[in-house]
Amino acid sequence: MNAVERLMIPGRVVIITGGAGLLGRKHAEAVIEGGGIPALLDIADEYLSRARETLSEKYPGKKVECQKADITDRQQVETVGNVLLEKYGHIDGLINNAANNPKVEGTSENMKPIRFENFPMYMWMNDLAVGLTGAFVCSQVFGAIMAENKRGGVILNISSDLGIIAPDQRIYRREGLPDDEQTVKPVTYSVIKHGLIGLTKYLATYWAERGVRANALCPGGVFNGQNDEFLTKLTNLIPLGRMANVDEYKSTVLYMLSDASSYMTGSTLIVDGGRTCW
């Protein structure tokens, strides 16, 4: 096989947690374009239907699995595993992508003006449940299936540039507001994204002999209509001078899922326009 052919993943079933979200749908596109079958696993029914519609329109005739499940609930995750195994006989990849993503442009619960000193316990528990416990549960259930399977498999943990560096809280500040009304990037984001890199190294060494590779991808922020003041502050911190386009991680994701990365395990791949260099 030549270098380009090694990027293909024909018939491989890849589970994508949070698959109906902004980047989850793009990971699904990468899987389809590589010849694989994406299995979108998401808690949000309506997002799942929309994602199925969009993907079917863009890739007519291609298989797309959509499964509603809460990844913090092991039983629901096991059910998804059984459904997919019964239908396809194998699971070949897992992208741990779901998170309570704190969005600057939206009204995420955990992106309100809450200072670290007052960050509520329920929010800490809730964020960690999705971002870390969910990745742990899915790795246990789907990773075990891949480890028992002679085909092996790949786990790809979606961390962040903020899995490498601390958030620069100055970019979230709004002129003229007192400290207690300023939004800060939640502490849970740092803890989860650093934690996923730890999970990656653990899984990579634990399952190396069983043919399951595990790697982490650290994407930088994706442009999604953020306000100009924020954009200017953020892009000043990025050597390439801009946020990522939503399509810009697809090729990296396919590379990490495919045999093109067959000698890569336990690695943390940073794709952030250079932000973490500064």
Ligand SMILES: NC(=O)c1ccc[n+]([C@@H]2O[C@H](COP(=O)([O-])OP(=O)(O)OC[C@H]3O[C@@H](n4cnc5c(N)ncnc54)[C@H](O)[C@@H]3O)[C@@H](O)[C@H]2O)c1
């Ligand atoms: N968007 C960015 O700029 C960016 C940058 C770096 C890293 N990331 C990371 O990439 C990943 C995807 O980000 P996104 O922007 O697509 O987020 P998103 O909010 O659009 O998608 C997250 C998805 O996870 C789902 N989800 C939440 N809780 C769940 C649960 N308990 N069980 C199953 N599904 C659940 C949501 O319904 C949603 O569809 C996240 O881990 C995020 O931290 C995003």
